[in-house]
Amino acid sequence: MDLRDYGRVLRRNWLVIVALTMVGLLVGGASALLAQPTYTAEAKLFVAIQGSGSVSELQQGNTFSQARVQSYVKTVTSPIVLQPAIDSLGLDENVDDLSRRVKASTELNTVIINVSASDRSPVQAAAIAQAIANSLVQAVDTLERPKAGGTSPVSLSIITPAQAPTAPSAPNTRVNIILGLVIGLALGIGAAVLRGKLDSRIRGEADLRRVTDSPLLGGIAFDADATRKPLLTQTPAQSPRAESFRQLRTNLQFANVAGHAKTVLISSSLPSEGKSTTATNLAIALAQAGQAVCLIDADLRRPMVSEYLGLDRNAGLTTCLVGQTDVNDVLQPWGEENLFVLTSGQIPPNPSELLGSDEMKTLILRLESAFDTVVIDAPPLLPVTDAAVLSQHVGGVVMVVAAQQTRSQDLQKSLNALELVQANLLGVILNRLPVKGPDAYAYSYYNNAESQSAPPREESAARQNSSSGNTPAENAYRPARVLPRSR
Structure with missing residues (x-):
């Protein structure tokens, strides 16, 4: 750790330092008041x-x-x-x-x-x-x-000759208070450094760099309203959360400048790191930029995309893979942009076998031929092997890391699992970053040309569409993209 790392550790644990300093100050003052004078x-x-x-x-x-x-x-x-x-x-x-x-x-x-x-x-x-x-x-x-x-x-x-003193020589109240203050401050700094040494959680970019040199595609600030309003279209266009996804979209395009990764798989090390919301909002951001996007909910154990977008998941990916229906019949349009969603379908007993099958590979190839970008929400890497198996069929993988939650050893295991199957890691997304403090992610609040050119009518319509549930019946007027039938 260098001086900047120690500075970050002290800023992260400022509350501990202040608390122990105050305790030392109180102990020093109490000892001076309670001690019998000499x-x-x-x-x-x-x-x-x-x-x-x-x-x-x-x-x-x-x-x-x-x-x-x-x-x-x-x-x-x-x-x-x-x-x-x-x-x-x-x-x-x-x-x-x-x-x-x-x-x-x-x-x-x-x-x-x-x-x-x-x-x-x-x-x-x-x-x-x-x-x-x-x-x-x-x-x-x-x-x-x-x-x-x-x-x-x-x-x-x-x-x-000796004379009776008029003032006590001990305790020295000022010395005791200063001594208590210094000892409390020293204990606080020591506790902060020790806590920083023992804490293996990834709190910011500096901690991420100690685990991997993969590109940091973007950082998403923590938003207390994200649980209630998870979608990009439910936040103001100039909010830090909306700006972060636009920045993520741009960085992803630069990471895939060669264009070999038309299908991007979004995964994380463990559940509850925000991969599903990240995949959904990334697909929305790409569609808002004019791309034809297909979002696939490949988390066949805990599918969440259909809940976020208000879509029916009874027929979707699994029904296509087992041959019960064709993908043209289950693709569901969402919003006013070229965004189509393939929900998970019924939860199968063998998710890993389905995702690693030739049928899944063929389906991805069909979707890549019809859409500009295919975004796949995959299960986390450590609990199950679904994402590692599926990563062999896609052009690139993006890891979502929850700041102040994901531990460095868990991320390292996930990266090792991707390296073992020779997956193409495009980069890492830091999610739930604090808005303030040493680990805060910097956002630009300037009005860029992209946000200025977005028609207000489309933004309000998208927000209204997402807030109203956006059921398949409401989108029935939009024809699904016609794909070549599989033979």
Whole structure:
């Protein structure tokens, strides 16, 4: 993953990042509010060398003091200093417990020792710091006193007595909130990256490119009304959904610039990826461009084209393949363009055998001779072998991939299945792309010449035709295209 991939992952999971950041912020604030305040008092001591006061002795004493100060700092937390302080104050704790609340330090090249003590009571903190400072004075005097007798050459004096603090030293509300914010943000970013690493769903073109280099024929944005109004003629002519299918039609023509693929099979890896609506709307878009189009519902397990277009499917593809009727008798016109639909017919017990039969191959050849383009809605590739078998009889295959639903391993299996039968993969369509966000597909809202030249009467008539159900009886005035009878 490069920086752009990480950026997309963070944008996809921005809600997780914000949520964990807010949790960290709340935890930091709550810890600051719920924690019991702690007060810290400090006393300062000065280390001096007792001498005659000559310049030479003062220089030697100063050097000696600086060398000894570090030792005195370490002595502060020793029993020889803390135990007398505990006894003088009557504290109910031992030396180890008190040493955790006492700190001693000194500044570089100075002879000043800082002794601090912490307690939940400001008065008690000052008393402990003062008692430890007094005990340190006595301890150093005892330790530095010559064994032969006499006074100690080192003298410690308290220059700043400990005073009760007016404000707690802990918790630091600002620090806790900032720390909680930083930790929450780090956890959010980490969770987003981990989620992106584990997520194998194809969310956009970048994810698609990691699976296949096949051309991206187009992207179809997610439309909440698509379930209720799935057809292209039911959406405004300048809507992003209508524009995407026109763009798909153009890209498909460029992908098939040689013209060898007159029959295009539309399939997907798994059900519910939108292949049937894509096949139906692609056929409508091609017909609106002036082509003679035949749409075949070859999904003999879950046929949906007849439901979308409001057509009768009792007689259709299966009745032609078993020889009960000729294709001329079951082709149903739809709309005002040259669009004819061959519905699925009765669902057979052996769909794979019918679709892979010589009769199916002959039927496709007959339709190719009479129509400019034949669009076939095929079953998904992974659950059944129907699409793989049928792909050997067509000029090209187009895969529909549902964004944020199809997993990369499923798409890879589907592509491998097509490659195994040496199918001609024309490209991939990304369906249900988000309108906004890092994976949104860019659409052009400019009025192109194609949309401007479309007569409003035809557009409204097509929408009225599709919304009214468009039964075969309503289209009876249109003669079906006459095809050569099969021998």
